[in-house]
Amino acid sequence: MIRLGLTLTRAGGWPRMLLLGSCTAVVCTLLLIVVTFARLPESPDEVLFNLVADPGTRVGTAFATALLTLPPLLLLYQAVRLGTAARDRRLAALRLAGATPGEVRRLGALEVGIPALAGSLGGVVLFWLLRVVLGEDATYNMAFQSDGYVSTLSLRLVPTSVAPQWWAALLVVIGTTVAGVTVGARAARGVVVTPLGVSRRQASAPPRPWGVLLLVAAVLAVPVAVGRVSDVAPLAIVGLAILGVISLAPWAAHRAGRFAESRTASPAVLLAARRLVADPRPAGRAAAAVGAIALVSGGGAALAADLMVEENDDPFYYISLALVAGALLVALLVAIGTLAVHSVESLLDRQRSVASLAALGMPLEELESAQRWEARLVAMPMATAGVLLGSVALGALGGGVSPVALLVLLADVVVTLGLVWLAIIAAVRMTRPWAIRAASAANLRTE
Amino acid sequence: MSAIVEARAVRKAFGRTEALRGTSLAVDEGEVVAVTGPSGSGKSTLLLCMAGVLRPEAGEIWYDGRKLHDLSESDRTRLRRREFGLVLQFGQLVPELTAAQNVALPLLLEKHDRAAATTLATGWLERLGALDVAGALPGEMSGGEAQRVAIARALATGPRVIFADEPTGALDTVSGERVLAALLTTARESGATVVLVTHDNRVAASADREVVIRDGSVEPAPVIR
Numbered sequence: 001m002i003r004l005g006l007t008l009t010r011a012g013g014w015p016r017m018l019l020l021g022s023c024t025a026v027v028c029t030l031l032l033i034v035v036t037f038a039r040l041p042e043s044p045d046e047v048l049f050n051l052v053a054d055p056g057t058r059v060g061t062a063f064a065t066a067l068l069t070l071p072p073l074l075l076l077y078q079a080v081r082l083g084t085a086a087r088d089r090r091l092a093a094l095r096l097a098g099a100t101p102g103e104v105r106r107l108g109a110l111e112v113g114i115p116a117l118a119g120s121l122g123g124v125v126l127f128w129l130l131r132v133v134l135g136e137d138a139t140y141n142m143a144f145q146s147d148g149y150v151s152t153l154s155l156r157l158v159p160t161s162v163a164p165q166w167w168a169a170l171l172v173v174i175g176t177t178v179a180g181v182t183v184g185a186r187a188a189r190g191v192v193v194t195p196l197g198v199s200r201r202q203a204s205a206p207p208r209p210w211g212v213l214l215l216v217a218a219v220l221a222v223p224v225a226v227g228r229v230s231d232v233a234p235l236a237i238v239g240l241a242i243l244g245v246i247s248l249a250p251w252a253a254h255r256a257g258r259f260a261e262s263r264t265a266s267p268a269v270l271l272a273a274r275r276l277v278a279d280p281r282p283a284g285r286a287a288a289a290v291g292a293i294a295l296v297s298g299g300g301a302a303l304a305a306d307l308m309v310e311e312n313d314d315p316f317y318y319i320s321l322a323l324v325a326g327a328l329l330v331a332l333l334v335a336i337g338t339l340a341v342h343s344v345e346s347l348l349d350r351q352r353s354v355a356s357l358a359a360l361g362m363p364l365e366e367l368e369s370a371q372r373w374e375a376r377l378v379a380m381p382m383a384t385a386g387v388l389l390g391s392v393a394l395g396a397l398g399g400g401v402s403p404v405a406l407l408v409l410l411a412d413v414v415v416t417l418g419l420v421w422l423a424i425i426a427a428v429r430m431t432r433p434w435a436i437r438a439a440s441a442a443n444l445r446t447e
Numbered sequence: 448m449s450a451i452v453e454a455r456a457v458r459k460a461f462g463r464t465e466a467l468r469g470t471s472l473a474v475d476e477g478e479v480v481a482v483t484g485p486s487g488s489g490k491s492t493l494l495l496c497m498a499g500v501l502r503p504e505a506g507e508i509w510y511d512g513r514k515l516h517d518l519s520e521s522d523r524t525r526l527r528r529r530e531f532g533l534v535l536q537f538g539q540l541v542p543e544l545t546a547a548q549n550v551a552l553p554l555l556l557e558k559h560d561r562a563a564a565t566t567l568a569t570g571w572l573e574r575l576g577a578l579d580v581a582g583a584l585p586g587e588m589s590g591g592e593a594q595r596v597a598i599a600r601a602l603a604t605g606p607r608v609i610f611a612d613e614p615t616g617a618l619d620t621v622s623g624e625r626v627l628a629a630l631l632t633t634a635r636e637s638g639a640t641v642v643l644v645t646h647d648n649r650v651a652a653s654a655d656r657e658v659v660i661r662d663g664s665v666e667p668a669p670v671i672r
Contacts, residue, residue: 264561265555265559265560265561265564266555267552267555267556270544270548270552270555271541271543271544271552274541274543274544274548275543277543278542278543278584279543350542352537352539353539353540353541353542355539356533356535356539356540356541357541357552358500358524359495359498359500359527359533359535360527360528360533360552360553360600360601361524361525361526361527361528361529361531361553361556362524362528362552362556363521363524366556441495441500441501442461444495444500444535444539444612
């Protein structure tokens with residue numbers, strides 16, 4: 001079974017395998033860093049940036065680090081779906097060869113599980129390399145103040161004086177692999193593999209806006225959290241809001257499709273809108289990361305505005321915000337990958353109709369424009385809503401509305417939407433070779 | 448009568464397989480030509496070359512006094528959209544679009560406004576007896592209905608030449624006959640030229656002329672009706 005699983009994994013292609021492995025490696029590394037944060041004593045024996053060194057902010061930093069696993073997990077989800085047509089044909093051939101439905105399911109899980117396990121183990125190596133690189137000046141030039149805090153401003157974020165226990169590392173590896181396999185199984189949900197081929201159970205009903213409940217819970221929790229000295233309440237609010245945004249994404253994709261379909265005279269927008277209406281979930285998932293990034297960006301803008309209003313010039317806060325901005329940019333790069341993978345998946349699934357459109361006289365630019373609109377119609381509203389929600393929620397926690405806050409918010413909306421717009425252009429541009437291949441007349445030929 | 452579309456000594460290979468070996472075919476304006484021959488003889492390849500979809504490795508395709516492959520890719524694409532209509536064996540409709548939207552799509556590409564495109568699309572569906580399925584997705588239609596929608600899409604922009612590749616190949620006899628009658632009647636009414644690839648003798652019998660292709664070459668003596 002494992003040998004067959006390995007063969008199937010190889011048949012999926014190296015790029016897909018590499019993508020799956022890279023995603024789980026990043027997730028595993030981030031989780032190991034979180035475990036390391038948890039092992040740090042109250043006063044660490046090394047110089048670390050205050051976000052990590054200070055026990056008061058450490059929980060939040062650990063939480064933010066854990067949240068950073070969401071973009072690679074969403075990318076993993078899309079990567080698993082990549083090349084599903086070829087994968088489904090392989091599984092159908094196995095059914096024809098006598099494999100039972102259960103064996104096919106297990107083989108399907110192995111196909112994702114093997115690169116996920118390799119990626120998780122790679123994540124451990126990556127984590128240890130990170131420690132080796134950072135470990136050189138771990139205790140260099142420490143200068144304690146009378147209150148016990150380190151006065152040296154260091155940007156070191158990964159502790160090296162403590163390490164995860166072996167069993168904790170093992171649990172992270174197993175957990176990450178299982179997460180990969182679970183995501184893989186979810187991506188293959190609804191696929192019915194029979195000896196005569198593969199069919200997909202189409203979702204009978206459009207997605208429901210259940211995510212609104214999470215967002216409402218997050219908003220309702222804001223007044224409770226205001227004025228309380230607690231680490232957990234703001235984190236819970238952010239967590240609820242991010243989960244809400246991610247859960248709402250497929251519904252938002254469906255609604256955006258319906259809205260655009262009934263108003264547009266542009267062939268590209270019509271195609272994009274109908275694709276969203278017909279199958280809103282993949283595009284919604286691809287845009288979910290963008291919404292979550294925008295939410296955190298909005299929160300960051302609210303905090304920045306608060307600092308400006310209070311004329312607080314402590315570099316710690318500004319460096320912290322810069323680090324958050326850096327993390328968001330990295331997350332946006334991963335989101336570009338997710339959008340690109342969704343775009344490729346969409347092209348591979350629709351090769352014949354894309355080729356037929358090209359043959360009928362639809363230019364490649366128009367086909368690419370449809371790809372861009374499919375992402376834009378969901379990602380832009382999600383990004384706008386995310387920034388506004390994040391800034392309003394954190395603005396309320398921080399202290400209210402002011403002209404400076406509004407100005408910072410406006411700047412954040414413009415920058416975030418601009419970056420998302422550019423990210424979509426970059427993602428679709430990356431997929432041009434697949435678009436050219438999909439539009440090829442060879443795909444018009446009958447099977 | 449002069450040829451509106453002509454293939455001159457066209458060669459096309461896929462890897463080591465030579466699909467067309469110096470094939471020539473001239474089709475006059477308003478003529479309905481059936482290209483027949485066994486499977487793998489190169490019929491569809493010739494059709495796609497003549498429609499400007501495939502680029503031949505050697506030889507020339509002429510359309511209305513212009514050499515097709517001297518045109519830029521975008522000019523050729525525009526030409527296909529405005530002057531040619533394409534019908535394929537399985538319709539190849541866009542699965543996410545309704546029948547009316549599929550037919551309206553080439554009109555929207557030609558910058559018709561939404562209302563005008565919808566009106567024209569509905570009119571074509573009515574002419575082809577497919578108005579009942581205007582709001583249906585291709586997956587919800589029968590093979591015959593999908594083919595009639597594909598023909599409506601091909602005719603919507605008022606093309607001068609219709610290229611049809613096995614338009615009845617995936618249909619039962621009754622549906623096939625209806626689809627063929629719809630295609631030929633509408634094409635003749637609008638004066639369009641039709642190049643029809645088929646391996647069905649009954650379909651070929653409906654054409655003005657039959658051309659047989661074997662092993663990538665036109666048979667020496669084409670049958671004249």
